[in-house]
Each structure stands twice: as C-alpha cells, then as structure tokens.
Amino acid sequence: MTELSRSFQGIILNLQNFWAKQGCAIVQPYDMEIGAGTFHPATALRALGPKPWRVAFVQPCRRPKDGRYGENPNRTGHYYQFQVLLKPSPENVQQLYLDSLEAIGIDHLLNDIRFVEDDWEGPTLGASGNGWEVWCNGAEVSQFTYFQQMGGIPCDPVSVELTYGLERLALVIQKKENFFDLSWNGVSGEGAITYGDMFHQNEREQSIYNFEQADTGVLFRQFQEVEKECARLLDHDLALPAYDQCLKASHLFNLLDARGVISATERPSYIARVRELAKACFLKDLNNRGIE
Amino acid sequence: MAEFLLEIFSEEIPARFQPLAQEHLLTLAQTKLKKLSLEYTSIQAFSGPRRLGLVVRGLPLHQPDMHEERKGPRIEAASQAIQGFLASAGVSREECTEIEVDGKGTFLFAKISKKGEKTEKLLAEMIQEIIQEFHWPKTMRWGSYAMAWARPIRGILALFEGRALPVLLEDPAILSTHTTQGHRFLSPQAIEVKDFSEYEKKLEENYVIVDGSKRQKKILDQIHHLLEGKDLYLKEDPGLLEEVTGLVEWPRVLMGKIEDRFMTLPSEVLMTSMKVHQRYFSLQDKKGTLAPFFLVVSNMETADKGHQIVEGNERVLRARLRDAIFFWDQDVKVPLHKWNHALKNRIFHGELGSIQEKGERLAGLGTTLLLQLPLADTDEAQEAARLLKADLATAMVGEFPELQGIMGSYYAKAQGVKASVAQAIRDHYAPMGPNDFCPTAPLSVLMALADKLDTLVGFFGVGIFPTASKDPYALRRTALGIIRLILENKLDASLPDLIGAAYAQYGFFKREDQAKTTTLVQEFIQDRLKVYFKPLFDHDLINGVVGEGWNGNILKAHEELMALRVFLAEEEGQNLLKAYKRVANILKQSADVTDGTIDPTLFEAPEIALYETLQGVQKELGPLLGSSIPEYKKIFGVLGRLASPLGSFFDNILVQAEDPSLRLNRLALLGLVRQTMLKAASFEGL
Numbered sequence: 001m002t003e004l005s006r007s008f009q010g011i012i013l014n015l016q017n018f019w020a021k022q023g024c025a026i027v028q029p030y031d032m033e034i035g036a037g038t039f040h041p042a043t044a045l046r047a048l049g050p051k052p053w054r055v056a057f058v059q060p061c062r063r064p065k066d067g068r069y070g071e072n073p074n075r076t077g078h079y080y081q082f083q084v085l086l087k088p089s090p091e092n093v094q095q096l097y098l099d100s101l102e103a104i105g106i107d108h109l110l111n112d113i114r115f116v117e118d119d120w121e122g123p124t125l126g127a128s129g130n131g132w133e134v135w136c137n138g139a140e141v142s143q144f145t146y147f148q149q150m151g152g153i154p155c156d157p158v159s160v161e162l163t164y165g166l167e168r169l170a171l172v173i174q175k176k177e178n179f180f181d182l183s184w185n186g187v188s189g190e191g192a193i194t195y196g197d198m199f200h201q202n203e204r205e206q207s208i209y210n211f212e213q214a215d216t217g218v219l220f221r222q223f224q225e226v227e228k229e230c231a232r233l234l235d236h237d238l239a240l241p242a243y244d245q246c247l248k249a250s251h252l253f254n255l256l257d258a259r260g261v262i263s264a265t266e267r268p269s270y271i272a273r274v275r276e277l278a279k280a281c282f283l284k285d286l287n288n289r290g291i292e
Numbered sequence: 293m294a295e296f297l298l299e300i301f302s303e304e305i306p307a308r309f310q311p312l313a314q315e316h317l318l319t320l321a322q323t324k325l326k327k328l329s330l331e332y333t334s335i336q337a338f339s340g341p342r343r344l345g346l347v348v349r350g351l352p353l354h355q356p357d358m359h360e361e362r363k364g365p366r367i368e369a370a371s372q373a374i375q376g377f378l379a380s381a382g383v384s385r386e387e388c389t390e391i392e393v394d395g396k397g398t399f400l401f402a403k404i405s406k407k408g409e410k411t412e413k414l415l416a417e418m419i420q421e422i423i424q425e426f427h428w429p430k431t432m433r434w435g436s437y438a439m440a441w442a443r444p445i446r447g448i449l450a451l452f453e454g455r456a457l458p459v460l461l462e463d464p465a466i467l468s469t470h471t472t473q474g475h476r477f478l479s480p481q482a483i484e485v486k487d488f489s490e491y492e493k494k495l496e497e498n499y500v501i502v503d504g505s506k507r508q509k510k511i512l513d514q515i516h517h518l519l520e521g522k523d524l525y526l527k528e529d530p531g532l533l534e535e536v537t538g539l540v541e542w543p544r545v546l547m548g549k550i551e552d553r554f555m556t557l558p559s560e561v562l563m564t565s566m567k568v569h570q571r572y573f574s575l576q577d578k579k580g581t582l583a584p585f586f587l588v589v590s591n592m593e594t595a596d597k598g599h600q601i602v603e604g605n606e607r608v609l610r611a612r613l614r615d616a617i618f619f620w621d622q623d624v625k626v627p628l629h630k631w632n633h634a635l636k637n638r639i640f641h642g643e644l645g646s647i648q649e650k651g652e653r654l655a656g657l658g659t660t661l662l663l664q665l666p667l668a669d670t671d672e673a674q675e676a677a678r679l680l681k682a683d684l685a686t687a688m689v690g691e692f693p694e695l696q697g698i699m700g701s702y703y704a705k706a707q708g709v710k711a712s713v714a715q716a717i718r719d720h721y722a723p724m725g726p727n728d729f730c731p732t733a734p735l736s737v738l739m740a741l742a743d744k745l746d747t748l749v750g751f752f753g754v755g756i757f758p759t760a761s762k763d764p765y766a767l768r769r770t771a772l773g774i775i776r777l778i779l780e781n782k783l784d785a786s787l788p789d790l791i792g793a794a795y796a797q798y799g800f801f802k803r804e805d806q807a808k809t810t811t812l813v814q815e816f817i818q819d820r821l822k823v824y825f826k827p828l829f830d831h832d833l834i835n836g837v838v839g840e841g842w843n844g845n846i847l848k849a850h851e852e853l854m855a856l857r858v859f860l861a862e863e864e865g866q867n868l869l870k871a872y873k874r875v876a877n878i879l880k881q882s883a884d885v886t887d888g889t890i891d892p893t894l895f896e897a898p899e900i901a902l903y904e905t906l907q908g909v910q911k912e913l914g915p916l917l918g919s920s921i922p923e924y925k926k927i928f929g930v931l932g933r934l935a936s937p938l939g940s941f942f943d944n945i946l947v948q949a950e951d952p953s954l955r956l957n958r959l960a961l962l963g964l965v966r967q968t969m970l971k972a973a974s975f976e977g978l
Contacts, residue, residue: 071618130432171607
C-alpha cells in the first residue's frame, strides 16, 4: 500500500474501482444537503421496485446536530460516506464487502473484523433494515443493512446497503486519532493537504451557524413552504422534484433540531410530517415507473 | 442406533438471540421426536455467531410400528360423524368393531396399524418443519426469497448415520450437504464431516469452538491466565460475558492499556464507555479500584500475536474517552440547577408534563412527606428535589443514559453541593428491582420514595395501569421500590397519606377523583406487597394481615406477620386461634343479635373468669395498641392469657341457653372477646 492509496482520496478511488468491477454504476454525490447516503435518489428510490440495481458513490453528509466547532477529534457536522447499493442482495455479499476492505488496505488476517448486530432505522424515510455495524479492532467502520422497508413499503427483492464511514476507515488505515490529521492527498511535506486543511474552518463556521446563527423564523417558514411545494408537485405527478422538496424539509428539520427549538413533544410530529412526504414521493415514483 | 446432526449455517446471528434460539431448537426437536415416537439416548443443541445446531444420539433406523385402537362415535351417531371418524382412521365401516362401554352405549372402535417409516425420511421432514416454524425475536428477508430468518441462511449440514441427509429448502434453494466451513478468516475452506464428534474436532482444528459454554469457559480461562501473578482482578459481568461469547467463534482475550490521563474520569464513566461502546471487560486491583487496563475478547489469532488489534482498540478507546473528558469538562462548568431550564423541554410523560415540573412536584412532595417521616430538614429536601433530575440534560448522560443520577452526584460534589444532597441524587432511582441496592441515607430514602410515589400516582391518575403482559413504565418495579424503601428503613407511614400527598402535587388532577385514584394505587401496592411477602410467609397469614380492610401501613403489616408467625408456631397461639374461630363461628351462626350489653350479674363462674381476664387484657392492650407500629410480641403475650379462660368457658358453659337473656348475655361476652382480639391482630381469615 502506498501513501497515495492510504490517503483519504486514495480510499475513495480504490472503493470506486473495486465496486465498478462488481458491475456497480459509479454515480456522483447528490447535489443537495442530505443527512446520509441513503437519501440519494439512487438509493432511496431505487431500493423499491423489482428491477436489479447496483450503484456506488461518495456522499457528503450534513448532520447539523453533530457539529462540534471542529473541537472534537471525531465528530463533525459534515462528513463523507461511501455508499453501495446491491439489489437483489448477492449470496456472497459479506465476502464482497471483506474483499473491498482488503482493497483499501485492511488485512483481515492482522485485524479483528466483526459483524455486530445493529438494525438500522431511518424514521424520516419510513425505512428500516436488519444488519450489523462492522467493527475493525473495535472501531465501527461500516453499516451493513438488508433493507426491509422504504417509505413503509416492503422491499422486494431485498437490497443490501453498505455504508462506509470514510473518516473512521481512514483513521484505521492511516493509524490516526483525529479526523483533521488525516492525509487527504497522500503527499507529505510541502504539498501535503490534510482533512483539517480542507474542513476545519468549515466545521467551525458551520457549527456557529447551526447552533447560534441559523434564523429559526426563516427555517420554520421554509419548512412549511417546501412541505406545501412537495404536495403541490405530487399533484402534478412530479415525483422527483417533489422528492427534492422532501429532502429540503428533512434538512430544515435537522437545522431546527440542532438549534433546539423543537421540543421533545413536537419532534415526533415533525419527523412524521417528513415521513409522509417521503412515502408519497416513493409511491408516486413507483407509479411513474409503471410499478404497482 | 444412529446419530443425527444438523447445522444451520448463516451470516452472523445477533448475540442476544443465540441462547434463546438454542433453547428453542432443542424444545422444537424434542416435541417433534416425541410426536414421531422416535426415542433417543441424548439430545443437545448448540449455537454461535454463524451456526445453530443439534445433535441427537441413539436414534432407531426405523420408526416403531404403531398399533392403536381408536374409539369413535356411538353406532347410532349421525352418519356424518361416523364418516368423519372412518376417514380420519383410514378404515371402512366393516373393519370397525362395536364395543359396549359400561352403560354409556355401544361405540365404534377402529384398529389402526401403521408401519414405521424410515427415520431418515422423518428427520428430513422434521428439518423442513423446524425451519418453517422457527420463532426468532426478529426476522428479515434477503435476496429475492420468501424465507424469513434472523440473518441469511448460507448452508445446511444434515447427517444421519454418517451420511448426508438430503434436505432441499425451496426459497432460497439450499440443498443440505455433509460439509461446513471453518473460521471466517482463519480457515474459510469447506470441511467434510461424518458425525458430531468429528464435526466438533475438525471445527476446533479450523478455529471454531462450536459449543457456547466451551467458548465461555475458554474466555474465562484465558482471562485468568492473563491476570495470573498480577494485582489485577476481573470486574465480573455475566451479561457481557454471555454477549461476547456470542460474538466470537475463536475467542482470543487481549489486554490493552488505558492511559493515565483518562483515569481521572469517574470509574463509572470509564466502565460504561468500555462496556457499552466497546464490549470490554474492566479490571480492578485488590482493593476494588479500577485498574488502567481493559480486556477485549477478539475473534482472531494473528501473526503479530494481536499487536495491531490491541493498538487499534486502544486508539478507539482513546477517542471515546477523549469524548468523555470533553463532556465532563463541558458539564461540570454549568451549575447543576441551571440545567433545569433545559428540563422544561424534556417530557416525563405526555400527560404528566416535563421533567422540570416533576422536580417541582418532588420539592413539594418531599416537604409534605417530612411531616410523616422526619428524614431531613425542609431546605435540604427542597434543594435535593430540584437537583435530582438535572443531570438528564448533561452531555454525559445524553451519551450514557445509564449514568443518570451517578453523573449528577459527581457534578454536585465537584460544585460543592452538600454531600447528603449529592448522595440523594445518586441514590434516588434505587432500588430498581428485588436485588438492587436500597438506599439507607435519610435524605436519599426521602427522595427515592417521593420520586416513586410521584410516578405511580401520576400514571394511575391519568389512567395508565400495567396489564398482565405490559408494563412499559415499570410501575410494578416502582411499587416494589416503595415497599422495599419502607420495610428496609422501617418507615412508619400510611399509604393513603403518602398517596394523598403525591396526588396533591398534581395541580391539574381533579379533587373529586382523588379517592378513586388513591384506592387504585393502594390496591396495586397491596397486590405487589402480597407478591413480596409470598416467599416469606404462609398464604393464609398474608391474606389475613394484608387482606380486605387493610389500613395501608406496610411496616405494621410486616411486624404483625412476623409476630403472628412466631406466635402461631407455639401451642398457645394455635389454641387461641382455635378458640377465636370457635367464637367467630358461634357468633356467625347464632340467630340472635346482641346489642353488646353485658350484665355481669348473670355470669356463672367460668364466665366471670373470662370476663375479668378480658378486662385485664383490654387494659393492658390499650397503650400497646396506641402506637402505630405496635409491639406485637408483647401483644400476643397478653392475648395468650385468654386461651385458658376461653377453654374453660367452652367446657362448662352452654352459649345457646334456653333463657334468652342468658343467651344474649353470653353472645355479648363472646362478641367482646372477638372485638378485643381483632383489634390486636388480624385473626379473621387465618
């Protein structure tokens, strides 16, 4: 393994190569603020319906509440996931996953890799699945999920979703303890670019926005607007633009939640409102694709 | 005689499912083999992360032939009934015999003979059935298949008499084989086996220990080996041990170091972080102080002797503990009482308001309870009540909910809050169950009691009661907590008063509902009290003392039960009880009703003796019964004196005398005996 292949970008390149060879379409990140790769239409919408589907992509994720002003070594409000969706789930998917770890430099004969029960739920998507978190020497490096439901609709066939926490994996591979110390480009000396160079200032400023500056009045208004817009677009049978509005609603909810202006009692009802939008989009999209 | 071996090979089954699944497989197989009349010499199930299996030894090659004489309907029964019987028995009407059954009529009897089938065939069917009927706590589907299992099944090994037993699952199509696989990484190739002992042996050679209890023993052996000769001792944790046993096929225990800079964290934080996030065991020294090491049970044997694994785990733990220090530093800066603001947003229960409101109620309730139970001074009680729940808003408890109370107590101490208050914050959730620690520090007892009363009365007040199968708010445990707090601290308190005080704190509860709620709560606690007493006292005693009309003083009930048990173990006690029953019977059966007036001039000698003793007894009992927790030992001593005059009364006096004035007078005397005894103890119902 070279410095380059151990770098943050090297890991991404190797994962893309590996999954491209498995017949995955390598798509690009979705161009909206989303909390997890699962929200990407190439995952969420395509997990439903009978047609086989294989994609892989990097997704920048935003979770405003996890922001720590860049002061916590391994929790950030913005981070990367590498996402793979295979439908139907192949027989040898665990082995494929382990081979992909091998491809990015995790030797399974020197490490302790374990599949530890962790069933996943995405309440705003009405989604759930069974699976594991994958541990490498006690570090949780991936989420491995067999989707059972999306938008409350049973997945048939069942897809498997592999979500690599890229920063966590890079810590293991580069033997570092702080996200911001990770080598981004694998260059040492003058041309070295670290994860911190790339994102530390961003974490600081975004945390101030998330926790102090976000105008909650504006956010509440926008939430109502996109909710209405989503419903309106669905009336015009435009599932994909409507789904974009649903994603906006989800992110606005996350921002409001981080600002602490949604009380514990109101929280479930906001989640339910986003879920209703998502469900309607899923049904409309299935319909538009000619699937009952 | 032959052996049957089954292994269902799958992706990693959740550790918590494994013990249940192993037990379930065993019971299912036992039931089915019995139904098939297949006898065996031994049966054993086993489970691990990737295998669930069964071995049955000493099975016959053939099912025994079956002969049965089955009884059918009466010969004159409706033809439908007869046809049904013939069809189910597989015989014709002519093949049946008619037999008269003593006086009940003549019935049809069919002789059924069934040739035993090949065991092999029956076992193959049994596997299919077991897989279809198997019950998991939670299942999933995979691929395009219809089957639901805990995790995807990837293979089936089935052997009978050393040969593969063909079983074909349909959806997914999996054909059973005589091969399995070794450890996922250390020996992933296919392994052929012909029986269980070879299966177990070959798997062990390929880095898999099949049997859970052997894996567990191996873990403990390795731990003891690692700690040998060091001043380090395992902090035992059976739940964690069971869990890690279900996470490995080839346990290798490794020891890692906790850096000194983290050892300043409260030991509960270190242990919780290690256990919850990492499934590590904690170690302590001889004195019980947490040691700066941890144990991780890995599933690997590596060329570098686990060096990289330990390094990796230490790195992860450092990151975790750095988080914990970050939380501590953040939390400790904020005076505890300031968190109460955040608790306004935290719901205790939708209908019962926020945690902050609960804190206010507890301040009020704590103060009222002091009137009955002088356990603390008012200021102390109010300060404690308002700080009890503050830590729920801290970052550390947000991360580790199981540290509620504990963190509050640490932060309180660090901020110079009074020691008794800090202690009460830590203690007030206890006791959580029958074996949990029960607080004894006075302020802790007061707060623990107030917290539980508020919860119980609140939920009952809005109509939320536990049912036989569901108790989501652990109200049974809450009631048990109240009982234990009262008994273990000898608190002289009456439930109606306690409940009333808690009820009064709920500003929005209606006054007119108070009596109803009080009764419901008291009856609920009364039921739990009977359950609590069940292993300690006779059923009749409990029902007598904590029966209908019980006054709600838990401590008094307990004292009375203990004294009664001693008293009734003696002859005098038994005699007095017999006499009481006789008195009560006579009074119950008598047609006459006295107004209670006693005319001593009508007495004969034995009556005079009884009456005089009774008066003496009453006089002595007066002050004894005056205290709310009477000294029952003395009381029974006094009551015992009634036994002999009662005996002589019954021997010499005819209660049902001809003369109505004598009769009424004697009934009145017995009425007084009954009344006096009942006032002292619960003889009725014994």
